[in-house]
Amino acid sequence: xxxxxxxxxxxxxxxxxxxxxxxxxxxxxxxxxxxxxxxxxxxxxxxxxxxxxxxxxxxxxxxxxxxxxxxxxxxxxxxxxxxxxxxxxxxxxxxxxxxxxxxxxxxxxxxxxxxxxxxxxxxxxxxxxxxxxxxxxxxxxxxxxxxxxxxxxxxxxxxxxxxxxxxxxxxxxxxxxxxxxxxxxxxxxxxxxxxxxxxxxxxxxxxxxxxxxxxxxxxxxxxxxxxxxxxxxxxxxxxxxxxxxxxxxxxxxxxxxxxxxxxxxxxxxxxxxxxxxxxxxxxxxxxxxxxxxxxxxxxxxxxxxxxxxxxxxxxxxxxxxxxxxxxxxxxxxxx
Ligand code: HPA
Ligand code: ZN
Numbered sequence: 285x286x287x288x289x290x291x292x293x294x295x296x297x298x299x300x301x302x303x304x305x306x307x308x309x310x311x312x313x314x315x316x317x318x319x320x321x322x323x324x325x326x327x328x329x330x331x332x333x334x335x336x337x338x339x340x341x342x343x344x345x346x347x348x349x350x351x352x353x354x355x356x357x358x359x360x361x362x363x364x365x366x367x368x369x370x371x372x373x374x375x376x377x378x379x380x381x382x383x384x385x386x387x388x389x390x391x392x393x394x395x396x397x398x399x400x401x402x403x404x405x406x407x408x409x410x411x412x413x414x415x416x417x418x419x420x421x422x423x424x425x426x427x428x429x430x431x432x433x434x435x436x437x438x439x440x441x442x443x444x445x446x447x448x449x450x451x452x453x454x455x456x457x458x459x460x461x462x463x464x465x466x467x468x469x470x471x472x473x474x475x476x477x478x479x480x481x482x483x484x485x486x487x488x489x490x491x492x493x494x495x496x497x498x499x500x501x502x503x504x505x506x507x508x509x510x511x512x513x514x515x516x517x518x519x520x521x522x523x524x525x526x527x528x529x530x531x532x533x534x535x536x537x538x539x540x541x542x543x544x545x546x547x548x549x550x551x552x553x554x555x556x557x558x559x560x561x562x563x564x565x566x567x568x569x570x571x572x573x574x575x576x577x578x579x580x581x582x583x584x585x586x587x588x589x590x591x592x593x594x595x596x597x598x599x600x601x602x603x604x605x606x607x608x609x610x611x612x613x614x615x616x617x618x619x
Contacts, residue, residue: 290616292374293585294609296592297556297567299500299523301419301449302380302401303350304559305366314352323348334562339481339532340451342562350386359400360407367408373568373619376606377596379415381447384432385424394432398439415444415597417475420463422448422455429463437470444597445473447500448490452482457489457496464494473497473597480534484508491520498523498595503534505551506542512549519552521595526577527570528558538577547584554592568619575618582615589613 308327315322324330330349336342353359363380370378380401387397398416405414418436420429436443446467448460457476464474478490480501487505490496491514502522505511515522524543529535535542546553555574560566565573571588574580580588593606 290614292372292568293571293589293613293618294374294376294606295567295571295589296554296596296598296606297370297373297375297378297380298498298521298554298592298596299525299556299558300366300378300380300567301346301559302363302366302382303353303386304346304563305561306349306353306362307365307561310362310365311349311352314354314358318352318354320352322352336532336562339534342532342559343451346559346562347386351390353387354392356396356400356403359397360403361400363401363404364407367404367412367414369566370408370412373566374617375412375567376609377413377593377598377602379417379444379597381417381419381449383419383421383449384436385421385428388432388435394435395439398436398442402439402442413598413602416442417445417447417473418443419447419449420460421450422459422477423451426459426463429460430466433463433466433470440470440472443472445475445497447474448476448478448494449500452477452480452486456482456486458493461493464496468495475500477501479504480529481532484511487511487515497521501525501529501534503529503542503546506545506549512551515552516550519594521552521554521591522546523556523595524553525556525558525563525570526574527563527565531563538573541574541578543574544578544580547580547587552591552595553588554595555588556592566619571618582613585615585618586610586613 308330474496475498476490477500479487498521557567589610
């Protein structure tokens with residue numbers, strides 16, 4: 285099979301936490317710049333801590349590493365480093381999550397966070413289109429989410445949507461109905477993580493109580509036949525992150541991932557990377573992992589990529605033109 289010299293499968297990246305692209309080398313570089321003491325001797329030491337057992341064990345390291353992100357330039361450099369990688373992965377459009385509460389709680393002003401990310405997006409418009417999705421931390425009080433949305437209001441021209449992330453179990457979507465109502469009133473597109481570690485019922489709640497247009501992960505929806513029928517009927521997008529699911533123990537191995545079952549059920553699934561600096565690879569690696577680990581055919585990979593553009597918050601003309609490009613893909617290099 286040809287793997288080099290051919291163009292990668294075009295795709296949209298819809299489930300990427302920009303803070304999850306913070307590579308270990310960058311953690312050390314920024315720590316030196318800001319004179320921050322790290323509890324690790326070396327990059328190798330830090331990488332050795334990426335031995336996760338569940339979502340919380342990952343979140344502990346993910347939030348701890350963020351202490352090195354301090355200035356508007358830090359956020360711009362973080363997002364620029366990611367956006368520079370997009371063309372080689374076939375990523376033509378990205379909607380990136382960011383976690384303002386993880387920064388404002390440390391004294392970083394929200395305008396430095398949004399401003400820095402927006403600077404990077406503006407510097408890369410020639411090679412990739414990009415939008416920002418502001419996530420609320422579901423393990424924090426709903427009132428904090430409401431205050432965060434108020435603080436973001438002066439910057440809404442830079443934000444496409446709102447999301448819900450962090451520790452899922454015990455923090456159902458219904459905890460956040462008020463803030464999602466307000467976000468929808470403001471014209472923001474609602475999405476939420478649901479059914480990653482939490483039950484299928486959280487997916488139903490995200491749809492019914494938050495009015496989400498996409499479900500992030502949603503893999504546990506497959507346990508509920510009525511929900512599967514509803515998701516199929518409505519073509520609700522599910523942004524699935526296979527390497528993340530394996531690394532956080534949500535599925536026992538790549539060969540046992542429910543993605544083939546979800547495709548067979550004709551769900552609107554697409555493949556993404558979640559936190560690529562932590563889970564072993566960017567979206568191209570996720571595509572290769574499902575091709576090799578689940579024996580997906582070129583047509584199934586095309587379906588995943590078409591779904592990614594169908595589910596993106598882009599206009600119809602852009603969507604149709606990206607989908608044409610997917611159909612013209614030669615079947616060689618998924619990423
Ligand atoms: N799940 C929930 N919250 C997150 C994740 C995730 O995989 N990554 C970053 N925040
Ligand atoms: Zn995620």
